[in-house]
Amino acid sequence: MSDTSFHDPLAGLVFPADGRQSETARGIQRGALRYLAACGMVGVPEFCLASGRRADIAALDARGQVWVVEIKSSIIDFRTDRKWRDYRLHCDRLFFAVGPDFPLDILPDDTGILVADPFGAGLVREAPHHPMPGATRKALTLRFARAAAGRLMGLMDPEALRGIEL
Template sequence: MSDTAFSDLVLPPDGRQSETARAIQRGALRYLAARGLVGVPEFSLASGRRADIAALDLRGEVWVVEIKSSVTDFRTDRKWADYRAHCDRLFFAVGPDFPVEILPEDTGILVADAFGAGLVREAPLHALAGATRKALTLRFARAAAGRLMGLMDPEALRGVVL
């Protein structure tokens, strides 16, 4: 199967996100790709939390991007602090009208729309322990491969634990 055959495979929207959040997600994923990272949206962490985007660079550095579609979304959802244990860098991705000054100073900031994103602030590095990185990378690989397999043949994954 050629790489061009994969261009027809598209994940359906999961239905949990607002239109604004989907646009921010798309722009953030485009930004990550332009920087050489690959991302998995709605990535389940070992803690049971779900990161809006988990991404890997070529060296194996792990980024988590938390999407905030509104100030209310940011103020009512404090789960993001738990994501630090699962990444080397933690970012918020917000829309162009979001007041970025309310975001924590020890996180990175991407301002995104459906067409791309811009870096407002780089996230500080807080390196993962080797064993944590290995387990997270394996989880990432299985999630990404499982999603691709599911697109190609949804019945193939029955009973497979990702």
């Protein structure tokens, strides 16, 4: 090993399914995360917001802009789950990510739309920009950093996080 190389302890790691999502939702999530990465953003799936709600994906760009992506795997999922309205207070842009067969006309006009499958996603409609207040942004960015770092640390050494609240 040269001085400029290092061993990646996460190389080849396969993440287990958390059991909360269907196979369809996991495929949409994977494609949406790939889209976000292609846009230069990093995403944290199943991100717990200050309100106690759990966003399907929270994403952050290099300038500190925050997107929340709500995954809808079926019409029933969309019609029975209205908690996504609360997410506007925790992001600059709110998107729905849906599969290729989802009827886009039932999604609200004031949200962005990503159509995704396990291999990627495409932007169908840009989300309106509604900037968060500075204090909210700072608190959310700190929560995002702790969640992401805690998950990485937990993968590398599950015992290290004992007693730490993320």
